[in-house]
Amino acid sequence: xxxxxFAWVCMLILIALVFSGVSCGPETPAETAVPVQPTEPAAxxxPTEPAAxxEPTAEPTTAPEPDKNAPITEGPExxxxxxxxxxxxxxxxxxxxxxxTDIQKKMFTGLLDYRVDGTEVYVGAxxxxxxxxxxxxxxxxxxxxxWSDGQPITAKDYVWAWQHVQDPLTASGYASFxxxxxxxxxxxxxxxxxxxxxxxxxxxxxxxxxxxxxxATFFPRLVAFATMYPLRQDVIEKFGDKWLExxxxxxxxxxxxxxxxxxxxxxxxxxxxxxGEPPKVAKLIALLMDDPxxxxxxxxxxDEVDLAHFSPEEYARIKEDPAxxxxxxxxxxxxxxxxxxxxxxPPFDDVRVRQAFSLAIDREGFVSxxxxxxxxxxxxxxxxxxxxxxxxxxxxxxxYAQDMEKAKQLLAEAGFPGGAGFPExxxxxxxxxxxxxxxxxxxxxxxxxxxxxxxxxxxxxxAYREWFTSRATQPFNMMIYGWGSDYEDPYNYFNTIWPSTSxxxxxxxxxxxxxxxxxxxxxxxxxxxxxxxxxGVDAILERELPMAPTFFWVNSYLLKPWVQGxxxxxMSGYPVQHAWVIAK
Numbered sequence: 275x276x277x278x279x280f281a282w283v284c285m286l287i288l289i290a291l292v293f294s295g296v297s298c299g300p301e302t303p304a305e306t307a308v309p310v311q312p313t314e315p316a317a318x319x320x321p322t323e324p325a326a327x328x329e330p331t332a333e334p335t336t337a338p339e340p341d342k343n344a345p346i347t348e349g350p351e352x353x354x355x356x357x358x359x360x361x362x363x364x365x366x367x368x369x370x371x372x373x374x375t376d377i378q379k380k381m382f383t384g385l386l387d388y389r390v391d392g393t394e395v396y397v398g399a400x401x402x403x404x405x406x407x408x409x410x411x412x413x414x415x416x417x418x419x420x421w422s423d424g425q426p427i428t429a430k431d432y433v434w435a436w437q438h439v440q441d442p443l444t445a446s447g448y449a450s451f452x453x454x455x456x457x458x459x460x461x462x463x464x465x466x467x468x469x470x471x472x473x474x475x476x477x478x479x480x481x482x483x484x485x486x487x488x489x490a491t492f493f494p495r496l497v498a499f500a501t502m503y504p505l506r507q508d509v510i511e512k513f514g515d516k517w518l519e520x521x522x523x524x525x526x527x528x529x530x531x532x533x534x535x536x537x538x539x540x541x542x543x544x545x546x547x548x549x550g551e552p553p554k555v556a557k558l559i560a561l562l563m564d565d566p567x568x569x570x571x572x573x574x575x576x577d578e579v580d581l582a583h584f585s586p587e588e589y590a591r592i593k594e595d596p597a598x599x600x601x602x603x604x605x606x607x608x609x610x611x612x613x614x615x616x617x618x619x620p621p622f623d624d625v626r627v628r629q630a631f632s633l634a635i636d637r638e639g640f641v642s643x644x645x646x647x648x649x650x651x652x653x654x655x656x657x658x659x660x661x662x663x664x665x666x667x668x669x670x671x672x673x674y675a676q677d678m679e680k681a682k683q684l685l686a687e688a689g690f691p692g693g694a695g696f697p698e699x700x701x702x703x704x705x706x707x708x709x710x711x712x713x714x715x716x717x718x719x720x721x722x723x724x725x726x727x728x729x730x731x732x733x734x735x736x737a738y739r740e741w742f743t744s745r746a747t748q749p750f751n752m753m754i755y756g757w758g759s760d761y762e763d764p765y766n767y768f769n770t771i772w773p774s775t776s777x778x779x780x781x782x783x784x785x786x787x788x789x790x791x792x793x794x795x796x797x798x799x800x801x802x803x804x805x806x807x808x809x810g811v812d813a814i815l816e817r818e819l820p821m822a823p824t825f826f827w828v829n830s831y832l833l834k835p836w837v838q839g840x841x842x843x844x845m846s847g848y849p850v851q852h853a854w855v856i857a858k
Contacts, residue, residue, distance in 0.1 A: 369447025429476035495761035554854035609758030662808020693725025
């Protein structure tokens with residue numbers, strides 16, 4: 275939406291956060307197998323015979339004036355220049371960041387996709403059926419779909435890719451994402467060594483059958499994510515770690531990577547073998563930088579990029595600029611930031627200490643002051659739009675004065691009255707704007723309220739990623755991280771992030787009651803009962819606090835007027851294959 279005034283924007287953000295949830299729990303499975311009918315994207319027009327040449331008329335007609343609003347599909351203007359953070363991982367089988375996933379989606383695609391409004395769309399599949407108990411899905415693949423080298427995409431490509439993710443030798447950081455597939459967890463943890471026991475079969479070249487551990491009517495949303503994309507076994511085995519280089523990569527999305535200048539830019543051009551309507555943009559240039567929020571607004575003003583992510587610090591200036599104000603886009607995100615605790619490392623092995631640190635966070639002050647209203651205070655962990663989030667489970671009152679007093683009391687009960695005897699602890703964070711601002715603000719809050727010393731420890735993005743990976747086995751105190759929805763369903767939060775079997779953020783938190791109830795909620799197919807069970811799960815989470823939420827995301831962008839269509843979505847990406855350029 276275009277921003278006109280701060281008050282109006284805040285009202286719209288609030289409305290969007292209340293009503294924007296896509297999923298309120300899955301529908302109860304039908305008694306018989308049901309063919310699903312998503313929207314069909316437009317296919318490429320088939321070549322036709324050339325039209326007969328008309329005889330010239332005596333008086334030639336005047337050519338019509340060009341429509342300046344018509345999409346430019348060729349030539350130097352049919353280019354989008356988009357800022358991205360530095361790449362961590364472009365392999366769909368690895369552990370992606372939001373930034374990486376968005377880039378992966380330019381080159382790869384799966385069985386299904388979802389539009390900004392939640393509409394399900396056939397992509398690699400042309401139809402699918404689900405059985406009465408929603409634990410067996412049969413996908414019929416699109417026979418005209420091909421890889422970027424012209425080879426057909428078959429069911430075996432999906433089978434190998436899903437097995438590859440669960441293979442312990444792959445060491446995928448996100449294998450737990452697909453644990454709902456039968457035997458996935460047992461294979462990934464080594465209990466089963468035969469990869470063919472994974473619940474995925476190629477019934478023939480174009481029929482794929484997925485068998486699940488339990489009924490899951492949200493499974494179609496899961497298969498739309500990068501972890502479930504098909505991959506080329508021969509390419510990966512031939513080139514190993516080099517298979518993602520432009521000269522080696524074989525992909526199946528609307529664009530192909532044609533150049534990758536490390537740490538500078540990645541260039542994408544239309545995939546000539548893409549089965550569907552080609553992107554209206556002929557070339558996409560992903561400009562890589564350490565922190566797009568800190569640097570891309572200046573590039574936007576210099577006409578070096580066509581869209582930009584601006585920081586809250588620049589919001590007032592941009593709003594007051596008559597030209598720039600017309601380019602503001604504020605997009606409510608399905609995601610959030612939080613502080614991660616090592617729940618086995620003193621002093622944060624004591625739940626009272628974690629509770630005290632959470633209650634001492636001035637969320638309202640941080641959002642209204644540091645973020646200039648570009649966010650929403652987060653008191654509980656799942657973002658709005660996720661069924662099962664329990665607003666009543668917050669351990670405080672949301673009155674900061676009262677919550678500060680409770681925080682002091684809890685810390686005293688843990689043996690540190692007024693912070694006395696509390697050891698100096700460290701807060702790790704990346705030197706990216708939103709994380710750095712939290713890293714600079716939170717220690718002061720904790721010192722003021724609790725009387726404790728917290729040392730901020732900023733790290734460059736790549737070093738932070740390496741440090742984070744090592745936390746699986748190494749202790750720490752606290753770190754700042756975030757999570758954006760892969761799909762808007764409680765399973766993506768309560769069953770993916772926090773169970774002890776996944777522990778994606780290395781909290782080392784283990785709660786048997788939580789694990790059991792989360793699994794029971796995941797098995798429930800009745801939407802109302804499922805939501806109620808997840809609220810009970812959330813109550814445990816908010817009490818135990820392996821993470822302390824800080825704020826829900828609202829992304830702030832600038833968009834050039836010549837870019838039309840859907841350039842943004844709630845999942846923090848730039849789905850620019852649905853956008854186009856008009857005459858400047």
